[in-house]
Amino acid sequence: MTDITRRHILGTGIAFASTVAMPAILRAQTGPIKLGTLTPLTGSGGSYGPAMADTVKKAADDINKAGGILGRQLLIISEDDQTSPEAGLRAARKLIDIDKVSAIIGTWASAVTTAVVPVCSQSGVFLSTVSGAEPITLLPHQGFLIRTQPTTTLQGTKFGEFALGANAKTVAFVSPQTPFTESQYAALTKTVTAAGGKTTSLIYDDKKTTLRTEVDQVLRGKPDAIVMGGYTNDTAVLVRDLYRANYRGSLFGFGYSVNKQLVDALPADVSEGIYTLSPSPAEGSNAYKNVARLLGVDSPDTYSCQVYDHLNLIAMAMAVGKGDTGTIIKDNVRKVSQGGGERVETAVDGLKLIADGKKVDYDGASGPCDFTDIGDITDAKFRYEQVKGGKIILLKIA
Amino acid sequence: MLTYILFMLVVGSIYALLAQSLMLSWGLAGLVNLGLAGFFAVGAYASAMLTTWEQAPILVGVFAAVLAGGFAGLLVCFSTLRLRDDYLAIVTLGFAEIVRIVASNEVWLTGGTDGISGVPVMIARDTGIWFHLGTLLITVAAVILVYVLQRRLLASPWGRALRAVREDQTVASVAGKSIVRFKAQAFSLAAAIAGLAGALYGHYTSYVAPDQFQPLITIYIFLAVTAGGNARPAGAVLGAYLLVAFLEATRFLAEIAPGVTALQAAALREIAVGIGLVFVLTLRPDGLLPERSQKAPAS
Numbered sequence: 001m002t003d004i005t006r007r008h009i010l011g012t013g014i015a016f017a018s019t020v021a022m023p024a025i026l027r028a029q030t031g032p033i034k035l036g037t038l039t040p041l042t043g044s045g046g047s048y049g050p051a052m053a054d055t056v057k058k059a060a061d062d063i064n065k066a067g068g069i070l071g072r073q074l075l076i077i078s079e080d081d082q083t084s085p086e087a088g089l090r091a092a093r094k095l096i097d098i099d100k101v102s103a104i105i106g107t108w109a110s111a112v113t114t115a116v117v118p119v120c121s122q123s124g125v126f127l128s129t130v131s132g133a134e135p136i137t138l139l140p141h142q143g144f145l146i147r148t149q150p151t152t153t154l155q156g157t158k159f160g161e162f163a164l165g166a167n168a169k170t171v172a173f174v175s176p177q178t179p180f181t182e183s184q185y186a187a188l189t190k191t192v193t194a195a196g197g198k199t200t201s202l203i204y205d206d207k208k209t210t211l212r213t214e215v216d217q218v219l220r221g222k223p224d225a226i227v228m229g230g231y232t233n234d235t236a237v238l239v240r241d242l243y244r245a246n247y248r249g250s251l252f253g254f255g256y257s258v259n260k261q262l263v264d265a266l267p268a269d270v271s272e273g274i275y276t277l278s279p280s281p282a283e284g285s286n287a288y289k290n291v292a293r294l295l296g297v298d299s300p301d302t303y304s305c306q307v308y309d310h311l312n313l314i315a316m317a318m319a320v321g322k323g324d325t326g327t328i329i330k331d332n333v334r335k336v337s338q339g340g341g342e343r344v345e346t347a348v349d350g351l352k353l354i355a356d357g358k359k360v361d362y363d364g365a366s367g368p369c370d371f372t373d374i375g376d377i378t379d380a381k382f383r384y385e386q387v388k389g390g391k392i393i394l395l396k397i398a
Numbered sequence: 399m400l401t402y403i404l405f406m407l408v409v410g411s412i413y414a415l416l417a418q419s420l421m422l423s424w425g426l427a428g429l430v431n432l433g434l435a436g437f438f439a440v441g442a443y444a445s446a447m448l449t450t451w452e453q454a455p456i457l458v459g460v461f462a463a464v465l466a467g468g469f470a471g472l473l474v475c476f477s478t479l480r481l482r483d484d485y486l487a488i489v490t491l492g493f494a495e496i497v498r499i500v501a502s503n504e505v506w507l508t509g510g511t512d513g514i515s516g517v518p519v520m521i522a523r524d525t526g527i528w529f530h531l532g533t534l535l536i537t538v539a540a541v542i543l544v545y546v547l548q549r550r551l552l553a554s555p556w557g558r559a560l561r562a563v564r565e566d567q568t569v570a571s572v573a574g575k576s577i578v579r580f581k582a583q584a585f586s587l588a589a590a591i592a593g594l595a596g597a598l599y600g601h602y603t604s605y606v607a608p609d610q611f612q613p614l615i616t617i618y619i620f621l622a623v624t625a626g627g628n629a630r631p632a633g634a635v636l637g638a639y640l641l642v643a644f645l646e647a648t649r650f651l652a653e654i655a656p657g658v659t660a661l662q663a664a665a666l667r668e669i670a671v672g673i674g675l676v677f678v679l680t681l682r683p684d685g686l687l688p689e690r691s692q693k694a695p696a697s
Contacts (some may be wrong), residue, residue: 041663042665042668049661050659050661054660057660077653078660078663079649079660080663080667082664083609084609084610084614085605085607085610086615090405090406090645093401093402093405094402094646096402097400097401097402098399109609110511110512111511111513111608111610112609114513114515114605114607118515123401133512139515177502177503177510179511203503205499
């Protein structure tokens with residue numbers, strides 16, 4: 001009896017293993033098309049990732065309600081990268097090998113993206129990311145990577161121009177150590193020194209609960225402007241300590257860190273006057289309004305807008321290429337993102353046009369979404385805002 | 399599916415090496431080593447820097463990682479000679495953080511938070527399944543090698559003396575054993591094993607960055623060793639593989655749980671790890687494979 005059981009198990013095991021060994025093409029061509037999200041649900045990116053995963057899921061529901069892609073439904077599988085390359089890699093392997101996703105959407109931390117890129121390109125899985133660090137698109141990715149976040153060099157330059165515009169001569173750059181700190185500071189310095197100003201930089205530990213000594217050190221240089229390069233939690237600590245130290249110059253921060261959450265958490269006079277800069281979501285566009293509707297908020301954050309665009313681009317690329325693999329997405333994504341055609345703002349509209357044999361050009365919630373050969377966006381608008389009386393007021397979009 | 403399982407087995411083997419490192423320093427020598435992630439990082443960086451930037455052969459890199467780990471262990475041990483228990487734990491935790499912060503900030507030395515990408519791999523990546531299978535064989539061989547070594551040490555007079563030091567330092571020194579020597583040897587050897595694990599990890603994922611060496615990994619290994627049995631090499635190895643299986647299984651459990659959002663699932667997984675530890679400690683306080691008491695030789 002035991003013998004039979006063992007043979008039975010062995011037999012099943014071998015049958016199962018040989019199914020796995022079959023080329024993917026022999027297996028399911030029907031059933032839902034699987035896509036994965038890999039966003040930080042816990043860890044230091046935990047305040048951004050949940051909304052991102054949610055956006056993708058809800059946007060996919062919209063596409064499914066309108067009939068899906070090539071008559072098939074989309075299935076979104078969300079994994080947590082724990083804002084750690086080690087955990088992120090394990091989650092990516094699960095998405096690729098177990099769920100057999102064709103694309104992974106939304107890696108956030110640059111270190112996680114760098115760890116996941118080789119695995120994706122080797123397995124023929126498309127990766128769309130919101131990481132801004134310069135070297136990411138230079139990794140050998142064989143075209144399997146796009147990002148919608150403007151590179152940090154561009155952001156550094158914009159910060160420099162912004163600070164100069166506010167009549168700053170000495171600019172201090174205060175930031176935790178991240179993969180983009182260096183390139184950002186270099187770009188900022190280049191812009192400011194070209195106009196005859198000077199810059200200093202200070203790197204702090206973003207896990208500290210007070211930055212008083214760092215603030216004292218920065219203020220010794222009497223900067224007219226301070227550019228803050230951190231995320232929401234540590235920026236809140238920094239802003240509070242600058243206020244306590246009676247700093248009277250102007251403050252600049254990223255839109256993703258000096259956000260509504262931060263402004264609400266601090267008293268109005270502490271956050272008064274902070275300038276913010278962010279890659280401008282195409283506010284007023286239907287895509288942007290769509291993200292706002294999906295999330296049920298007035299102004300969705302840039303990352304949610306970006307992953308919404310990722311999903312739409314991937315969905316339309318699959319429809320144009322008439323297939324569901326990462327390679328098809330890679331080969332067709334630029335056919336729907338740029339190069340003329342009927343302008344569309346959601347995949348639901350785009351898919352209808354594609355079914356009618358028309359060419360589409362997607363303009364999304366995060367911007368025009370046109371990509372270079374290595375996967376960077378070609379054009380990015382920035383949104384300049386200022387905190388006034390506990391509210392974030394729009395200055396200009398340029 | 400197969401790739402996934404192989405990948406997890408490699409990760410499990412790396413964890414098994416780390417667990418054996420912890421078993422030696424914590425379980426046998428009684429030195430609470432919360433700096434495990436630091437030694438892991440030292441090994442990973444030593445090998446990655448040599449092989450990626452200096453084009454040294456991988457074998458040289460791995461050897462350097464073991465040496466660097468051992469040397470770092472010796473350094474930490476000598477700077478903490480008078481510390482035991484909680485105090486030692488705090489200092490070693492500090493060491494791991496120092497390694498991580500130095501690695502993030504000394505950009506000229508380590509490449510900063512960008513990390514080192516394109517670390518050479520042991521088996522060519524384009525060999526498909528053989529890349530994973532080959533790496534698995536190498537890491538399992540390393541686990542077996544360390545396991546045999548540990549068994550051998552454990553059975554030797556050195557192992558007995560080490561446990562005597564763990565049980566009561568005074569008694570051991572009265573019996574003429576040099577406490578410092580035993581502690582330093584055990585700690586340094588343990589750190590060298592962690593260094594080996596780091597090198598193998600870097601050569602598998604071909605990416606080394608400070609974020610990989612957060613204290614969380616040390617906590618995971620403590621969990622593995624506690625579950626498996628902290629004074630038996632077999633316990634540590636078993637615990638490590640079980641831990642990886644458990645961590646991954648919670649992923650699928652969270653997925654089938656009805657009406658749970660992705661965020662809640664992520665939180666549930668972390669809760670499950672905590673509950674798992676509580677269960678193990680309640681049901682098997684000495685781990686699945688508790689320490690065997692050694693009988694004195696017959697004559």
